[in-house]
Amino acid sequence: MRLHNLKNTPGAVHRKKRLGNGESSGTGKTCGKGHKGQKARSAGGIRIGFEGGQMPLYRKLPRRGFSNAQFTTSYEVVNLSDLAKLGDETEANPETLAKAGALRPDSKLVKILGTGEVDKAYKVSAHKFSASAKQKIEAAGGEVTELT
Numbered sequence: 001m002r003l004h005n006l007k008n009t010p011g012a013v014h015r016k017k018r019l020g021n022g023e024s025s026g027t028g029k030t031c032g033k034g035h036k037g038q039k040a041r042s043a044g045g046i047r048i049g050f051e052g053g054q055m056p057l058y059r060k061l062p063r064r065g066f067s068n069a070q071f072t073t074s075y076e077v078v079n080l081s082d083l084a085k086l087g088d089e090t091e092a093n094p095e096t097l098a099k100a101g102a103l104r105p106d107s108k109l110v111k112i113l114g115t116g117e118v119d120k121a122y123k124v125s126a127h128k129f130s131a132s133a134k135q136k137i138e139a140a141g142g143e144v145t146e147l148t
Helices: 080-086 094-100 131-139
Strands: 076-079 110-113 123-126 143-146
Touching: 076 080, 080 094, 080 131, 110 123, 110 131, 131 143
Parallel strands: 076 110, 123 143
Antiparallel strands: none
């Protein structure tokens, strides 16, 4: 595939609205900007949150409190159905999963979820496992190892 082969999805590209093309067009004369004023000028307009000089709401409200968001632990998720991407490989760890394309190469922590079925006895190493994933892997004769 080359760049010249790419096509837009039908309906994704619209014709440009042609302003100033006669009164009957609906956007003629003043081009939909009304008469004069700041918003009718070529570079006119006011910034987001501007309240006409009044102290804006975002400056009135106090900045306080604590958010735990920066301390959350996020895991890259791999379903059991994704283990099929390994092919003949029976060892599944973050490195082999990334090489097979089931994970992003830069992922730090990996969690295995139980969506899908296991057809082989995999030796799976990951940082976390769901209960159903553990059960399905062990039922197929595989091994589960939690990394720290």
